[in-house]
Amino acid sequence: MSTPTDLRTRKRLATRQSISDAATLLFFERGFDQVTVDQIAAAADVGRMTVFNHFPRKEDMFFDREEEGRELLRQTLLQREPGVAPVETLRRLAHRLAVRSPYLSFTAKGRAYMDAIAGSEALKARARAIGDELAQAVAAALCESVGRPADDADARLAAALLLATWRVAFNQAHQAFREHGDAAQAKAEFLAVIEQGTLGLQAAMAGTPYT
Structure with missing residues (x-):
């Protein structure tokens, strides 16, 4: 059967x-x-x-990997290594994705993808909605990963700061690729922002189980 x-x-x-x-x-x-x-x-x-x-x-149809990406973040948090805090787990994920991942593909196709979003109000609106949905999903996964209640304010703040960091890193990397056409440099800029943002996130979440 x-x-x-x-x-x-x-x-x-x-x-x-x-x-x-x-x-x-x-x-x-x-x-x-x-x-x-x-x-x-x-x-x-x-x-x-x-x-x-x-x-x-x-x-x-345009954002056809959105659910896949959301599940990747969720599973990464729920299956994190013992002794590794959630914020650090997601920092490590960013480094793994920078090595090889369709989410961080700095190519002519990736540039066309970003241009398409910039040229459509409908796509920009959907991207904002996806960001809100992703923040809720990450906050819920953070709570679940450390055994906190689903309405934990620290988790919502951590998710918002985390996604803001990733969004800036992603946009900065694509801008670098547009200017220089160098995928390695674009990934380096992505990770530089991730590292800086993670430091801020760790400071903001000090004293919570997320760091």
């Missing part, structure tokens, strides 16, 4: 990826706001409702 289920899952994921790939290509070619769901469906060779079954909003 497990084989058909696995086959259905693989087919579902393959269809989702096909839709996402078709959408991404159209977004980069024409601009996010100029592309319709019908055009994406036609490019992916699926029906309009199939698109919405996988992606409730057009913006979700």
